[in-house]
Amino acid sequence: MNGAVELPLGTPELAFEAAGDAFVRRSLLPSGVRVLSERVPGARSATIGFWVAVGSRDEHPAGTGHPATFGSTHFLEHLLFKGTRTRTALEIAVSFDAVGGEHNALTAKEYTCYYAKVQDRDVPMAVEVLADMFTSSLLDPDEFENERGVILEELSMAGDDPADVANERFFEAVLGDHALGRPIGGSPETIRQATREAVHAHYVANYRPQDLVVTVAGAVDHDRIVEALTRALGAAGWDLDLSASPDARRSTSPAPLAPPKPxxxxxxxxxxxxxxxxxxxxxxxxxxxxxxxxxxxxxxxxxxxxxxxxxxxxxxxxxxxxxxxxxxxxxxxxxxxxxxxxxxxxxxxxxxxxxxxxxxxxxxxxxxxxxxxxxxxxxxxxxxxxxxxxxxxxxxxxxxxxxxxxxxxxxxxxxxxxxxxxxxxxxxxxxxxxxxxxxxxxxxxxxxxxxxxxxxxxxxx
Structure with a gap:
């Protein structure tokens, strides 16, 4: 591979070799779903990630013409592990524990990722379970209230860590009222005020085919990944024959910032x-x-x-x-x-x-x-x-x-x-x-x- 490889949003298929004899493929499905894989020679495991370009910066306060969604991104990260139409929270956990796999999620300022790491033979299972979580979470009202308590405890733990406190205040001081200056996990106040209806609306608006990016690296067969993903998304009721373009990437022009707090x-x-x-x-x-x-x-x-x-x-x-x-x-x-x-x-x-x-x-x-x-x-x-x-x-x-x-x-x-x-x-x-x-x-x-x-x-x- 000589130079960086551009990833145009309108290109249906890309394939190229990378350093160390790795092989990268990218498929843009008709529904707007993007699948990227990197096959690594000699690997016996793979890590699978389901991504959306939605993070804490994309939430809205009340009175802005949008539903009040502060804290919704972090809430969803928790709730997608709490059960779907076909799997309970325990069954999701058992799916990975039974094969010695790992699964987790992260909320960041500009994206959310749900991921798993498994042996090569268990990749189709991981794709199926992650797809079920991503598309078919129940956002059960009782689980919603349980997770409200869990998230408040998580925030309390961070609030007791002076390094975490300093980091949050640093982003706020430098970036000011830019949305990137807000804490990723929300605040105790916004988590207490969050409603299931607002979080559900955030889920429906941002977890669509054109928002989904699936990346897999390690022991990878790209065609099998696409096949397993298509089957899982279809079983969830997504119309994969509907033609849609992927969501545009964010602007990369530097944003004007207010004077920092000294x-x-x-x-x-x-x-x-x-x-x-x-x-x-x-x-x-x-x-x-x-x-x-x-x-x-x-x-x-x-x-x-x-x-x-x-x-x-x-x-x-x-x-x-x-x-x-x-x-x-x-x-x-x-x-x-x-x-x-x-x-x-x-x-x-x-x-x-x-x-x-x-x-x-x-x-x-x-x-x-x-x-x-x-x-x-x-x-x-x-x-x-x-x-x-x-x-x-x-x-x-x-x-x-x-x-x-x-x-x-x-x-x-x-x-x-x-x-x-x-x-x-x-x-x-x-x-x-x-x-x-x-x-x-x-x-x-x-x-x-x-x-x-x-x-x-x-x-x-």
């Missing part, structure tokens, strides 16, 4: 302060995303990174310290995290910012570039030993990127990144407005001068 402090009587400092980042399709990968590797990924060396190794100020750069269709972030004693928090925050500014001013060395390329290449190759990673890569390629990159193409793009590219991106980030979030036994005054705290937000929760 300083947010959440008071908690705990041993450490959880710090997050960062800026608005890149969208997922930005041409500089390979440069971002290299910058992140040099700056804050791994024990040889600048943040780790400066904050932990040389000064002993923190145990955990790293950087990260999540990217979405029309927005992104670049952030730095550290957990440290309250007395050290101002110094750590100032160091994180100054280290980024140092890269912006002085650039990086050729040794760092070489090390980053090796780190990224090795980590990617090791990750692709797992069919879960390959399955997720197919889903992201289809739903967000509109192109498939294999390992060789990813490494080729990384090799093209220069020191000037990294320095320019660091300078771009360093010139953007910073947001700092601190959760712990600290206050606003401790961070004076680290960010321009013209509008600090304090929360005693």
């Amino acid at each position: 300083l947010t402090v959440v008071h908690r009587p705990i041993e450490q302060v959880n710090l997050l400092l960062g800026v608005p980042g890149l969208v997922a399709t930005d041409d500089r995303r390979s440069t971002l990968s290299v910058l992140n590797a040099i700056f804050g990924s791994g024990m040889s990174s600048r943040l780790f060396q400066q904050v932990r190794e040389r000064r002993g100020l923190a145990y955990a310290v790293y950087s990260f750069g999540p990217a979405y269709s029309d927005a992104g972030l670049f952030g730095m995290y550290a957990g440290c004693a309250p007395a050290k928090a101002p110094t750590v925050a100032a160091l994180m910012r100054s280290e980024l500014e140092r890269v912006a001013e002085h650039g990086v060395t050729e040794e760092e570039l070489s090390r980053a390329a090796g780190q990224l290449g090795g980590a990617s190759a090791l990750a692709l030993e797992d069919s879960d990673t390959r399955m997720s890569r197919l889903g992201r390629a289809e739903l967000t990127l509109g192109e498939f990159q294999d390992l060789d193409e990813a490494l080729r793009r990384i090799a093209l990144v220069t020191g000037d590219d990294v320095q320019a991106l660091a300078a771009d980030f360093a010139a953007r407005p910073f947001s700092l979030v601190a959760v712990g036994a600290t206050d606003e005054a401790a961070f004076r001068g680290v960010v321009d705290e013209t509008a600090p937000t304090t929360d005693a929760a």
Whole structure:
């Protein structure tokens, strides 16, 4: 495979070889369902994912001309395991437990995925059960109320984790009123207010043939997957002869963002302060995303990174310290995290910012570039030993990127990144407005001068 392979929404069939003798196929069914598979030589298992490009950002508050659906995406993730017209919740669980398989789901900001990992011989069963869950969930009223309690407990657990709290507040501070700034799981208030009718309407509106993407990686026979899927969807009552086009992908033009909140402090009587400092980042399709990968590797990924060396190794100020750069269709972030004693928090925050500014001013060395390329290449190759990673890569390629990159193409793009590219991106980030979030036994005054705290937000929760 030379270069990335485009995935046009109107192309019925695609097939191509990928790195490591893998073979990728993509079929667009007449109903709008998309099926992507990656056959991996020597694999004895496969991971299957049922995706919809609907996440927490796609929910609506009351009074917007749409049904109030805050929390509905997370509710559905739970409810689709609670029984269909032909299977009870226990029977769904037994289907996978009886063959030693794994099954689960995840709700993200821009998509939801229901997935399973099984031996090659059990792939048709997994496709059948996942299809039944996806198309025919009862959303039983009693189960709905049970899961309301479960989700509230899940949110309470996250609320007791200061790192989770800091992460949620960081997205809110940087992305503001953009829908990506909302918490994925909803809030206790929105979960308490959610109704079965609203969640059911969300289900009916977004779980249609033209919304469904099925990705399978590992020990895969593409034709058998399509056959099993078609049979299962037909049994559920879907009209697969009805001609429909897949839903269009999201716009990848950067969204206008409100000015970020410079300083947010959440008071908690705990041993450490959880710090997050960062800026608005890149969208997922930005041409500089390979440069971002290299910058992140040099700056804050791994024990040889600048943040780790400066904050932990040389000064002993923190145990955990790293950087990260999540990217979405029309927005992104670049952030730095550290957990440290309250007395050290101002110094750590100032160091994180100054280290980024140092890269912006002085650039990086050729040794760092070489090390980053090796780190990224090795980590990617090791990750692709797992069919879960390959399955997720197919889903992201289809739903967000509109192109498939294999390992060789990813490494080729990384090799093209220069020191000037990294320095320019660091300078771009360093010139953007910073947001700092601190959760712990600290206050606003401790961070004076680290960010321009013209509008600090304090929360005693």
